[in-house]
Amino acid sequence: MLKFTPILLAVLYAFAMYRFSVWRTQRELDAQSTELADPTLKRMTDRLAKALDLPRIKVHIYEIDPVNGLAAPDGRIFITRGFYRKFQNGEVTAEEMASVIAHELGHVALGHTRRRMIDFSGQNALRTALAMILSRLLPGIGVWIANGLTSLLAARLSRGDEYEADEYAAALLTKAQIGTQAQKSLFQKLESLTEARGGAVPAWLMSHPKTHERIAAIEKLEAKWS
Numbered sequence: 001m002l003k004f005t006p007i008l009l010a011v012l013y014a015f016a017m018y019r020f021s022v023w024r025t026q027r028e029l030d031a032q033s034t035e036l037a038d039p040t041l042k043r044m045t046d047r048l049a050k051a052l053d054l055p056r057i058k059v060h061i062y063e064i065d066p067v068n069g070l071a072a073p074d075g076r077i078f079i080t081r082g083f084y085r086k087f088q089n090g091e092v093t094a095e096e097m098a099s100v101i102a103h104e105l106g107h108v109a110l111g112h113t114r115r116r117m118i119d120f121s122g123q124n125a126l127r128t129a130l131a132m133i134l135s136r137l138l139p140g141i142g143v144w145i146a147n148g149l150t151s152l153l154a155a156r157l158s159r160g161d162e163y164e165a166d167e168y169a170a171a172l173l174t175k176a177q178i179g180t181q182a183q184k185s186l187f188q189k190l191e192s193l194t195e196a197r198g199g200a201v202p203a204w205l206m207s208h209p210k211t212h213e214r215i216a217a218i219e220k221l222e223a224k225w226s
């Protein structure tokens, strides 16, 4: 029994973490967001809504500076104030904003947001359990190995989600007659932004696979669909 105690503790910890992260994320987003009210972007989201046979798509502004788009576990879509500012000053087009919204809609539609919360707390639990076991076997470096293994697993899981969300967005943008060009040009813009800022990666790219690989994946879809 004593042998399994670390694992049992880790499972309980994971469950508590999951409940806590959902609650904390929701509270943080409620406190720091407002509904997006932009007539140009509304025309874009209306086209996406029509393609999905939905009355409308609600988008919220999350009041933080890092350039990012996100989907909450409850299915709400957020664009950060920093990202919206890039649209307002003309650095990012309405079509490109639509491509971010379509990508986040993909995460919601494909059930990634809920699973990601579970993944995230599951990863913490796995890290804790592995660290407890490995540091007993390999004092000193056990924790380090546990961290490395968990991060590797996390990266593999999220990469798959990103390609799926891109594919969903590409299909939706095609159906809404906005096209996939904006998707690709935004990736390139964000990447050159990274270079201009001396390697500080925008948050939206950081959690995503390499730009040229994402563009190549979209071009493969275009070839398949044309």
Ligand SMILES: [Zn+2]
Residues within 6 Å of the ligand: 103, 107, 161, 162, 165, 208
């Ligand atoms: Zn994503």
